Amino acid sequence: MKRFVIYSVIALLGLSVTACVKDEMSENSVITVSQTKKNDFDRWLEANFLLPYNIDFKYRFEMNESDMNYFTIPADYEYSIVMAHLVKYLCIETYDEVAGITFTRSYFPKMFFLTGEWEYRNNGTIILGTAEGGKKIFLAGINLLKETLEKGYGDFAGNPAESLNHYFIKTIHHEFTHILNQTIDYPVDFAMITGTGYVADSWSDAPYNREFLKNGFITDYAQHSDGEDFAEMLSEYITHDQAWWEAQMAKAGDSARLIEAKLDIVRTYLKDSFDIDMDQLRATVLRRQNDVFSGFVDLHSLEIK
Amino acid sequence: MKNRSILTLCAAALIGLSAPSCLKSYVEKFDTSASERLSSYLNDLGTMLSSEPYGWRMEYFVGNEDGDFGGINIALKFGSEMDTVRVMSEENATAAYTSHYVFMADSGPVLSFDTYNPIMHKYGTASSEYYEGRGGDYQFFIIGYDKEKKVVNLKGKRNGKFCNLYPLSEPMEDYNAKMFSIQRNFYVSTFEGEIDGKKVTGDIDVRNRQFTAHEMEAYGTDKDGKTLYDIANTVSVPYILSEKGLSFYEPLEVFGMSFDSLDFDFDLAKSDTTFRSTAAGISFKGGIPKDWLPYEFFEGTYALTYNVSTLGSGSTISGIELVPEEPGISYRAKGMSRQFDLLMEYNIRTGRLELRFQMVLKPGTNDPIIDEDRYIVVLLPWALGPDSGGLWMNSDLGMATEWNGNRENPTFKWVDNGGARNFITTSFLLYYYDTDDTADSPYYDSAEKYSFAGVGGTYQLPYLNTFRKTK
Numbered sequence: 001m002k003r004f005v006i007y008s009v010i011a012l013l014g015l016s017v018t019a020c021v022k023d024e025m026s027e028n029s030v031i032t033v034s035q036t037k038k039n040d041f042d043r044w045l046e047a048n049f050l051l052p053y054n055i056d057f058k059y060r061f062e063m064n065e066s067d068m069n070y071f072t073i074p075a076d077y078e079y080s081i082v083m084a085h086l087v088k089y090l091c092i093e094t095y096d097e098v099a100g101i102t103f104t105r106s107y108f109p110k111m112f113f114l115t116g117e118w119e120y121r122n123n124g125t126i127i128l129g130t131a132e133g134g135k136k137i138f139l140a141g142i143n144l145l146k147e148t149l150e151k152g153y154g155d156f157a158g159n160p161a162e163s164l165n166h167y168f169i170k171t172i173h174h175e176f177t178h179i180l181n182q183t184i185d186y187p188v189d190f191a192m193i194t195g196t197g198y199v200a201d202s203w204s205d206a207p208y209n210r211e212f213l214k215n216g217f218i219t220d221y222a223q224h225s226d227g228e229d230f231a232e233m234l235s236e237y238i239t240h241d242q243a244w245w246e247a248q249m250a251k252a253g254d255s256a257r258l259i260e261a262k263l264d265i266v267r268t269y270l271k272d273s274f275d276i277d278m279d280q281l282r283a284t285v286l287r288r289q290n291d292v293f294s295g296f297v298d299l300h301s302l303e304i305k
Numbered sequence: 306m307k308n309r310s311i312l313t314l315c316a317a318a319l320i321g322l323s324a325p326s327c328l329k330s331y332v333e334k335f336d337t338s339a340s341e342r343l344s345s346y347l348n349d350l351g352t353m354l355s356s357e358p359y360g361w362r363m364e365y366f367v368g369n370e371d372g373d374f375g376g377i378n379i380a381l382k383f384g385s386e387m388d389t390v391r392v393m394s395e396e397n398a399t400a401a402y403t404s405h406y407v408f409m410a411d412s413g414p415v416l417s418f419d420t421y422n423p424i425m426h427k428y429g430t431a432s433s434e435y436y437e438g439r440g441g442d443y444q445f446f447i448i449g450y451d452k453e454k455k456v457v458n459l460k461g462k463r464n465g466k467f468c469n470l471y472p473l474s475e476p477m478e479d480y481n482a483k484m485f486s487i488q489r490n491f492y493v494s495t496f497e498g499e500i501d502g503k504k505v506t507g508d509i510d511v512r513n514r515q516f517t518a519h520e521m522e523a524y525g526t527d528k529d530g531k532t533l534y535d536i537a538n539t540v541s542v543p544y545i546l547s548e549k550g551l552s553f554y555e556p557l558e559v560f561g562m563s564f565d566s567l568d569f570d571f572d573l574a575k576s577d578t579t580f581r582s583t584a585a586g587i588s589f590k591g592g593i594p595k596d597w598l599p600y601e602f603f604e605g606t607y608a609l610t611y612n613v614s615t616l617g618s619g620s621t622i623s624g625i626e627l628v629p630e631e632p633g634i635s636y637r638a639k640g641m642s643r644q645f646d647l648l649m650e651y652n653i654r655t656g657r658l659e660l661r662f663q664m665v666l667k668p669g670t671n672d673p674i675i676d677e678d679r680y681i682v683v684l685l686p687w688a689l690g691p692d693s694g695g696l697w698m699n700s701d702l703g704m705a706t707e708w709n710g711n712r713e714n715p716t717f718k719w720v721d722n723g724g725a726r727n728f729i730t731t732s733f734l735l736y737y738y739d740t741d742d743t744a745d746s747p748y749y750d751s752a753e754k755y756s757f758a759g760v761g762g763t764y765q766l767p768y769l770n771t772f773r774k775t776k
Contacts (some may be wrong), residue, residue, distance in 0.1 A: 037386055
């Protein structure tokens with residue numbers, strides 16, 4: 001009798017399962033997604049970002065990709081095209097050249113998301129960009145790119161090259177450094193060198209906003225935390241020439257040895273973890289920056305080669 | 306025995322559980338899925354929007370916790386490919402910008418203007434002054450649309466203002482030019498009238514498009530027997546200008562009477578404005594600012610005084626001649642300097658003249674002082690104070706004339722023009738602006754080779770004080 005009951009239960013279970021899969025699946029998904037008509041820029045992005053690198057370059061605003069803590073606006077269409085060229089020429093192809101296309105395909109973020117203005121914080125600071133989860137780089141301020149390239153912007157007004165570097169290109173290298181760190185962490189020794197100097201959100205307040213070099217940091221923002229320090233070290237170094245670097249070290253005085261010690265760790269990390277020569281990377285970045293401002297790159301072209 | 310009972314109960318429970326799941330026989334209420342219906346709904350709306358021959362006007366209401374900026378008429382022509390949209394605003398007579406738009410299935414159907422448009426995103430743009438923007442949305446929930454009545458009801462996704470779309474009956478350029486003219490010539494700032502024999506007064510903030518009504522209460526009489534009133538209650542509502550008059554964001558209730566618009570004749574706005582609501586049987590008499598002056602009044606010769614410091618020590622520039630530059634719009638001020646003229650703009654809303662940020666010497670000017678044409682010189686607003694001295698290159702900023710009310714001997718006091726919330730212009734500076742891109746060039750610097758007229762005049766014009774008409 002006991003066995004009979006058990007068999008009955010099993011049979012009923014079988015019946016109940018099979019009885020519920022009688023519906024035929026439709027070939028078409030019931031979910032439809034919003035479709036935008038592909039324009040020339042979309043086709044150019046497909047040929048230059050999506051197919052070779054599997055990178056989704058989002059220039060049309062999506063609230064879900066933005067940070068709802070801030071009030072952002074969409075990026076300008078024309079200057080999204082310019083930014084796409086800059087990312088391609090100054091970043092993606094730089095890493096292709098220095099580390100090989102396999103490195104770029106493996107590690108370079110799979111999504112870019114552009115917005116028009118900076119993200120303004122209520123403490124007077126702005127956010128230029130962020131990196132998320134090793135996959136996405138968010139770039140703000142695209143609508144200021146025109147002024148940046150024509151006249152220079154903000155603290156670097158009158159100097160378009162340094163302005164572009166500071167507000168955009170360095171930001172990409174900075175965020176990409178975070179992505180590399182999220183892939184392979186850097187040695188803990190790095191955080192020890194100026195371990196007591198990190199001040200979190202006070203980095204933009206006096207005296208930190210003035211005394212950073214003397215305190216052993218390459219920028220004011222580097223004092224935020226060791227992760228930001230690492231990203232600032234690499235991104236500042238590779239986007240500036242040796243004369244600039246030496247001038248910073250002279251200003252740092254005795255603390256230059258702290259900055260140089262951290263730079264050695266960054267250099268070793270890049271070499272050991274990703275087989276990238278940091279000085280070769282810098283030479284390539286600078287040469288390509290010069291190409292952009294020499295008019296070598298057509299930043300508006302949508303011709304697919 | 307106990308085990309058998311448990312197993313039997315389990316079997317019964319399973320039968321009970323499994324049987325109803327297989328008996329579920331439901332009838333599809335719709336032929337298509339929710340997603341497909343939403344897609345179809347949006348496609349229909351897209352066709353409706355793009356097929357309107359002259360496009361649409363949006364009653365674009367703007368505001369957030371930091372302030373309310375009322376409604377702005379925006380003209381939109383949606384492209385036939387359901388991708389691009391051309392936009393104009395009553396704030397500028399001729400400027401038109403094309404950008405992209407998309408319909409999205411978000412937490413409901415959404416119309417999103419998803420590439421930058423200087424008009425659509427103007428009030429949503431954050432800045433150091435407004436870090437949350439000024440309450441302008443560019444993504445809208447589609448609350449509904451009516452093909453017959455031709456109306457689309459939208460609600461801002463972030464700031465929550467209702468913004469409806471209505472079809473245009475003329476080319477968008479014509480409509481926009483008309484609305485630009487209406488808003489520019491509307492400067493009625495007060496009104497007075499009665500509802501059911503009860504006195505109503507009010508203010509109209511034309512800058513931020515707010516209509517405020519005061520329910521007045523009599524509390525006594527003065528020595529001449531004239532009734533004295535006090536404000537018993539105040540109600541306020543954002544408005545938008547229409548071709549007929551004022552249209553309110555929501556109905557306004559004054560002394561129990563509710564009305565959502567007030568008509569008036571724009572041609573009479575300068576002299577004899579009467580706001581009417583025929584439906585509510587309301588009539589209010591409008592008024593203009595007490596110190597409002599017509600453009601023509603300002604033509605003449607003036608003496609300008611400024612103080613070298615807050616403590617006084619004044620200096621005077623005499624013989625400044627205001628010559629009409631663009632009639633009704635601006636004057637050329639000759640004699641402010643021996644080297645250049647300045648432009649003073651007439652603000653029709655306030656009836657005042659304004660001296661604002663401007664280019665003093667344009668690029669390429671063959672100027673004997675600057676032999677290189679890469680420099681320009683600007684008049685820079687200066688928030689000079691005892692402890693501060695901010696400079697801001699912003700064409701909204703400057704100072705305005707405040708009239709003393711004397712028609713025979715008019716004297717004006719220079720006051721901040723209210724161009725920015727946290728920048729009070731008290732002074733001006735002349736600055737070089739270098740258009741060259743080289744790294745070593747200064748971006749801007751004091752233009753010390755230039756000077757204002759008057760004894761001891763330098764490139765600085767600190768603490769503007771008075772502007773007295775002498776002829």
